[in-house]
Amino acid sequence: MSDGEPRPLEAGRRRTFAIISHPDAGKTTLTEKFLLFAGAVQQAGSVTARAGRRATTSDWMELEKQRGISVSSTVVQFGYRGHTVNLLDTPGHRDFSEDTYRVLAAADAAVMVLDVAKGVEPQTLKLFEVCRSRRLPVLTFLNKCDRPGREPLELLDEIERQIGLAPAPVTWPVGEPGDFRGVLDRRDGSFVQFTRSAHGATVTDEERTGGEEAALRHGTAWDRAVEDCALFDAVGADVDPKTFLAGESTPLFVGSALTNFGVRHLLDAVVDLVPAPAPRADVGGGPRPLDAGFSGFVFKIQANMNPAHRDHVAFVRVCSGHFERGMTLVHGPTGRPFTTKYATSLFGSERLTVDDAWPGDVIGLVNASNLRIGDTLHDGDPVTFPAIPVFAPELIAVARPKDVSRYKQFRRGLDQLAAEGVVQVLHRRGGDPSPVLAAVGAMQFEVLVHRLEHEFGAPVDLEPPASRAVRRTDPATASLLEGTAGVEVLEREDGTLLALFANPYRLDRIVMDHPDWLLDPIVTT
Numbered sequence: 001m002s003d004g005e006p007r008p009l010e011a012g013r014r015r016t017f018a019i020i021s022h023p024d025a026g027k028t029t030l031t032e033k034f035l036l037f038a039g040a041v042q043q044a045g046s047v048t049a050r051a052g053r054r055a056t057t058s059d060w061m062e063l064e065k066q067r068g069i070s071v072s073s074t075v076v077q078f079g080y081r082g083h084t085v086n087l088l089d090t091p092g093h094r095d096f097s098e099d100t101y102r103v104l105a106a107a108d109a110a111v112m113v114l115d116v117a118k119g120v121e122p123q124t125l126k127l128f129e130v131c132r133s134r135r136l137p138v139l140t141f142l143n144k145c146d147r148p149g150r151e152p153l154e155l156l157d158e159i160e161r162q163i164g165l166a167p168a169p170v171t172w173p174v175g176e177p178g179d180f181r182g183v184l185d186r187r188d189g190s191f192v193q194f195t196r197s198a199h200g201a202t203v204t205d206e207e208r209t210g211g212e213e214a215a216l217r218h219g220t221a222w223d224r225a226v227e228d229c230a231l232f233d234a235v236g237a238d239v240d241p242k243t244f245l246a247g248e249s250t251p252l253f254v255g256s257a258l259t260n261f262g263v264r265h266l267l268d269a270v271v272d273l274v275p276a277p278a279p280r281a282d283v284g285g286g287p288r289p290l291d292a293g294f295s296g297f298v299f300k301i302q303a304n305m306n307p308a309h310r311d312h313v314a315f316v317r318v319c320s321g322h323f324e325r326g327m328t329l330v331h332g333p334t335g336r337p338f339t340t341k342y343a344t345s346l347f348g349s350e351r352l353t354v355d356d357a358w359p360g361d362v363i364g365l366v367n368a369s370n371l372r373i374g375d376t377l378h379d380g381d382p383v384t385f386p387a388i389p390v391f392a393p394e395l396i397a398v399a400r401p402k403d404v405s406r407y408k409q410f411r412r413g414l415d416q417l418a419a420e421g422v423v424q425v426l427h428r429r430g431g432d433p434s435p436v437l438a439a440v441g442a443m444q445f446e447v448l449v450h451r452l453e454h455e456f457g458a459p460v461d462l463e464p465p466a467s468r469a470v471r472r473t474d475p476a477t478a479s480l481l482e483g484t485a486g487v488e489v490l491e492r493e494d495g496t497l498l499a500l501f502a503n504p505y506r507l508d509r510i511v512m513d514h515p516d517w518l519l520d521p522i523v524t525t
């Protein structure tokens, strides 16, 4: 490929991020509103998962239809202020899974949405840990300010203590919780008036006035906001690109996604603050220049999105170069050529053909059944990107085929589904040969059971999943652990050793007594 010049330009226009939140904090609503403000849809509610859950999932996985939930994560791409924004969906709710973590490997930043009445919740915290481990910059949105909530200052404190990020408020609420008047924009001291609109189905302009006018209209409510902001000024809680990019501070916005309030501020911040794709380091740590030949890695595999075609889509994050549909790439692990005739992107549940893509973009390669999570694809100079780290599984279940005469199909199915990253398959070292399945979300088991039966003709009996504290370990620690009560060491097909603890207290105790043992909460796929 020799069309050198536009590459850095195209990469520089990309903003690729994911939203992290606890269920019900408003991720879906915010996604819809981003699309609305970007002009990608005319009316909120027409494209995204929530709308899709109800109406347009017709050719998605059967299980998804039965449950009315979204198993698959989608990527939406839209233009805003001359930029191309890629919003990666992190599966949440009941479909929380290893995919949720893997998606963050493909993002350059995250927007953390907190419900102002609830603050930092468990799932947010888990997802944030992944951001921290990947050093992803995080923007924060305090959502649902139109409703009674907690004291905003208390929430700042919580973010600082629980998440360990220094919040830098950009907008700050005016009015008590339950009597939300609007926000003070710290950048210029102006006031943005909150108006209640019916579900914010269409975009309306926000009314902005100067501080003096706001003081006249809102009296003590305005004065209090000004006082709070003086405090932030005094402690230097200002947006600082350096500490934001280092994952030390988080620019914070307040608003109400449902009523559209504050959405534009946040979307502008995505374009202004989220970093454009940077050269990605290969396994040796050397960066692959953005204008080198094409390279990308598979971060998610979605099988059977269309049961009529038994298809298999591998989602690839582009890291360098220019992707053009039809080009022949090299599949890193095997060195074999890989043709890309069928490349798609997804918009809601609609599939579009992708003709070209640039660093930061995500492409879906259809019928790519030989691709595995973490695989690198490249053109030109070879490159291998590091494996994708995910958190250790937390749920364990033993699977047995219902019909032993289908054992071969059962094994084949397990191998395939483990390779796709649906669950991790572990084995006891000696003893019971039944595979032990491990996952971070219960939904992963449901998908496995469903697919083993329907695709591989191997119905299974699955023990009810039990929660366990799990850590990655090494042979030296494993041999010490094996004689220890309340611990069992299992081996994954690729040789990774995982220690299962009877309960978190047992793990804590062992970590305390033996700080030198390798017990890592991060495993790789």
Ligand code: G4P
Pocket: 021, 022, 023, 024, 025, 026, 027, 028, 029, 030, 050, 092, 143, 144, 145, 146, 147, 255, 256, 257, 258, 259
């Ligand atoms: P999620 O994807 O993070 O799980 O959250 P989602 O957007 O589905 O929002 C969860 C609920 O919170 C929805 O209500 C949604 O309308 C509401 N919500 C989201 N943002 C705001 C906000 O800024 N203010 C208020 N007051 N509510 C908000 P629901 O009743 O579950 O769904 P629906 O009937 O409104 O569709």
